[in-house]
Amino acid sequence: MSTSAGGQSKRIGVFGGAFDPPHNAHVALARAALEQYDLDVLHVIPTGHAWHKARALSAPEHRLAMARLAFGNIEGVTVDARELQRPGPTFTIDTLKALQAENPGCQLYLFIGADQFATFGQWHLCREILEIAIICIADRTESALTQTEFDVYAPYNHRFFILKLPLMPVSATQIRQMLASDAATAEEAIKLVPDAVARYISHYQLYGPG
């Protein structure tokens, strides 16, 4: 059995996203996850062809490079490219099972924003996900989550936890829109992403007006 110091189960976090681009709230979430859940490692996983995102994503190599720039210097984070390398649609359950197989006896923690939790019931094999992972949810709005929202997942309703994170009303959609706007607005957008990501976006002229 794979164990961390002290003989306890290895605590593995998973934080997936399009990261198109990764922004300051993503970084804050990753740091909070490592701290609050005492993780041995947090796998930050850029998603491949996510079945639920209608929009065409930026090229995988750009999203991976930006994720490495945003998260690579955080102690405990591994930027994990496995979903980008997997052909076809990517499902979280497959990634969780693979991590479990690689780390027998580990405890998995899946970190998602409240918008993702809202559609969790539609995720592929969501009850199987709940069997193998604890779900930690970061709120994205003022309307705090209530226990009732977890109860529909009974008997797995005890598998949900809250990740405490100050509200950061920022999204990649908003950043892409701002970058495609006038120069002054694009300047504001750049402040919402880590500096290295800002330089990368500017170097490759990503998200500019078409």
Ligand code: ATP
């Ligand atoms: P988009 O606007 O393109 O949908 P996004 O900003 O939601 O992007 P994703 O890469 O889709 O970013 O998100 C990855 C994960 O981070 C998701 O679980 C999402 O809910 C969470 N997340 C994104 N932004 C925030 C935020 N401001 N606060 C809390 N969680 C967030």
